[in-house]
Amino acid sequence: MHQETSSKYSHLKKRAKFASGKSDNSSRENTKTLDFKEKGFRGDDRRGQSRRVKTDSVGSNVEDERYKRRSDSERNGSMKSKNDDYRSKRVERDGGFSFDDKSRNTDSRGRGLKSNYRGRKEGGVERNETNGFAGRDFDRKKRVYTNKFTNGETKFHDIVKAPGNKRESQEERGDTRKNDEHGENRNGFLRKNRGAKYETSKQTSFTEDHEYGKKKLQNKKNMADDSMAMFDRPKRKRRLIRIEYPNDTANKRFDNTPPTIDNTTEQKEDPEDTEENAEMSKNAQFRAIQLSPSIITFVNENLLGRRRELEFKKAGYNIELPSPLDNIPFSTNTERERIEESVFRNKLAFFAAAKVSSSFPSPDLPEIAFAGRSNVGKSSLLNSLTRQWGVARTSDKPGLTQTINFFNLGSKLCLVDLPGYGFAYAKEEVKESWEELVKEYVTTREGLKRVCLLIDTKWGMKARDHELVELMERSKTKYQIVLTKTDLAFPVDVARRATQIEESLKTKKSALQPLMMVSSKTGAGIRSLRTVLSNISRFARF
Ligand SMILES: Nc1nc2c(ncn2[C@@H]2O[C@H](COP(=O)(O)OP(=O)(O)OP(=O)(O)O)[C@@H](O)[C@H]2O)c(=O)[nH]1
Numbered sequence: 001m002h003q004e005t006s007s008k009y010s011h012l013k014k015r016a017k018f019a020s021g022k023s024d025n026s027s028r029e030n031t032k033t034l035d036f037k038e039k040g041f042r043g044d045d046r047r048g049q050s051r052r053v054k055t056d057s058v059g060s061n062v063e064d065e066r067y068k069r070r071s072d073s074e075r076n077g078s079m080k081s082k083n084d085d086y087r088s089k090r091v092e093r094d095g096g097f098s099f100d101d102k103s104r105n106t107d108s109r110g111r112g113l114k115s116n117y118r119g120r121k122e123g124g125v126e127r128n129e130t131n132g133f134a135g136r137d138f139d140r141k142k143r144v145y146t147n148k149f150t151n152g153e154t155k156f157h158d159i160v161k162a163p164g165n166k167r168e169s170q171e172e173r174g175d176t177r178k179n180d181e182h183g184e185n186r187n188g189f190l191r192k193n194r195g196a197k198y199e200t201s202k203q204t205s206f207t208e209d210h211e212y213g214k215k216k217l218q219n220k221k222n223m224a225d226d227s228m229a230m231f232d233r234p235k236r237k238r239r240l241i242r243i244e245y246p247n248d249t250a251n252k253r254f255d256n257t258p259p260t261i262d263n264t265t266e267q268k269e270d271p272e273d274t275e276e277n278a279e280m281s282k283n284a285q286f287r288a289i290q291l292s293p294s295i296i297t298f299v300n301e302n303l304l305g306r307r308r309e310l311e312f313k314k315a316g317y318n319i320e321l322p323s324p325l326d327n328i329p330f331s332t333n334t335e336r337e338r339i340e341e342s343v344f345r346n347k348l349a350f351f352a353a354a355k356v357s358s359s360f361p362s363p364d365l366p367e368i369a370f371a372g373r374s375n376v377g378k379s380s381l382l383n384s385l386t387r388q389w390g391v392a393r394t395s396d397k398p399g400l401t402q403t404i405n406f407f408n409l410g411s412k413l414c415l416v417d418l419p420g421y422g423f424a425y426a427k428e429e430v431k432e433s434w435e436e437l438v439k440e441y442v443t444t445r446e447g448l449k450r451v452c453l454l455i456d457t458k459w460g461m462k463a464r465d466h467e468l469v470e471l472m473e474r475s476k477t478k479y480q481i482v483l484t485k486t487d488l489a490f491p492v493d494v495a496r497r498a499t500q501i502e503e504s505l506k507t508k509k510s511a512l513q514p515l516m517m518v519s520s521k522t523g524a525g526i527r528s529l530r531t532v533l534s535n536i537s538r539f540a541r542f
């Protein structure tokens with residue numbers, strides 16, 4: 001540390017040396033070499049070194065004497081800064097006596113604890129005498145001791161701020177007691193300067209404040225004027241418009257002014273808009289359908305509509321089965337044995353396909369046909385009724401069945417899978433031919449006991465369906481409406497659709513009641529349909 005500081009201020013030392021060297025020449029005879037060991041106030045490390053001290057004209061050591069006069073405590077109690085060499089040497093050059101911080105009594109590790117204590121005690125008195133500086137504050141400050149012999153008194157100079165020293169100076173802390181009487185030290189200068197600075201800043205700030213105050217006053221005045229003007233104005237009434245229900249006009253504020261008719265822009269009716277409105281009104285009509293309690297109980301009892309697996313589980317169905325549950329809960333029989341109607345336990349066998357009416361097979365058995373739009377689930381229903389999956393081919397693409405397919409169910413019934421109508425992945429002429437074939441079949445086929453007209457629960461009856469109904473009405477073909485894919489609609493919507501269709505076919509004579517609702521996927525309503533259809537074979541007369 002010591003070496004570091006000494007190197008730090010080596011340039012100052014050099015300058016001091018240079019300065020003292022001049023005077024050395026003139027007063028070389030007045031100096032003598034002193035052994036530090038002899039004096040004993042230096043540290044051990046400096047033992048053996050010597051320096052030149054001042055002597056008086058007789059040759060006695062002036063410094064030594066003066067040093068004696070000075071109390072050890074004063075010297076040792078100092079916490080002189082490391083950059084004091086220059087000052088001390090300058091004082092020495094000027095004829096004064098100085099000692100640097102190297103002269104402090106230190107312990108083996110270079111600490112000056114003991115001497116500091118002594119310095120506080122003794123040096124503090126002296127300092128108090130001169131500067132009124134309290135000894136207890138001594139260790140907070142870095143001080144330079146310069147002994148000037150000009151006035152024969154000792155002066156203390158505070159180091160205001162050593163370079164790189166972050167500690168507050170005495171003056172900065174506001175302690176003015178440490179300044180000397182004349183106020184000539186650096187603190188005094190700073191104080192003066194600071195005072196001046198403060199004054200100037202005060203002046204500028206005052207002017208600024210003055211201006212700012214003026215502006216503030218003016219603003220206040222303006223605001224007061226404004227507020228007065230506001231008070232003069234009549235208060236606006238707040239009108240709240242609650243639009244909680246868009247169709248509720250009770251809380252709407254109506255404009256009393258007559259509506260201005262803009263002739264330049266004619267409001268054209270958007271056809272899409274009207275169609276949409278019509279569709280919306282259709283939906284609204286659908287939602288407004290009043291349901292009878294009997295249909296609601298039927299839908300719930302047969303677990304029709306979209307339901308959670310938990311409901312099926314609670315009703316006793318084994319939901320682990322890959323095939324439709326068929327509404328026979330808690331049954332230990334095999335799947336085939338679960339079918340209550342024995343006719344549907346028979347093997348479903350495909351035996352004929354017809355593209356034209358001439359290729360229809362001979363009507364040996366009572367026939368039940370399944371008609372409807374493409375992709376409505378005709379083929380799936382056949383499989384579901386007989387629990388023989390894959391006999392009638394199915395696909396999610398509409399238009400798979402393109403011929404009239406005849407299936408024998410044992411020796412008692414014939415099930416007929418018809419091609420669909422409406423949208424299908426096929427050419428228009430092909431589709432037209434299918435439609436013509438279906439129409440011909442349902443109107444002319446002997447042995448046809450019933451047509452199951454399948455309607456998608458989601459979409460309801462469409463124009464083509466109504467067309468076929470009219471055709472069957474004219475030909476007096478018995479038909480029964482079967483709602484399919486009920487598992488894709490909510491139970492309430494299933495009930496609504498059933499009610500809606502029943503209402504629309506009220507006047508139709510060939511339409512048979514009741515309307516059936518099924519789901520080939522879950523098996524809901526299949527058992528009921530089986531029961532209805534098995535009666536055909538029972539009472540059919542050939
Ligand atoms: N979710 C559900 N899907 C069904 C139901 N019935 C049939 N499907 C599906 O609907 C699609 C069409 O079924 P199909 O039996 O081929 O219909 P289709 O009426 O025979 O059709 P075309 O032969 O083209 O006239 C298939 O993907 C079936 O899985 C049902 O009840 N519920």
Ligand SMILES: [Mg+2]
Pocket residue numbers: 378379380393394400401417
């Ligand atoms: Mg099909």
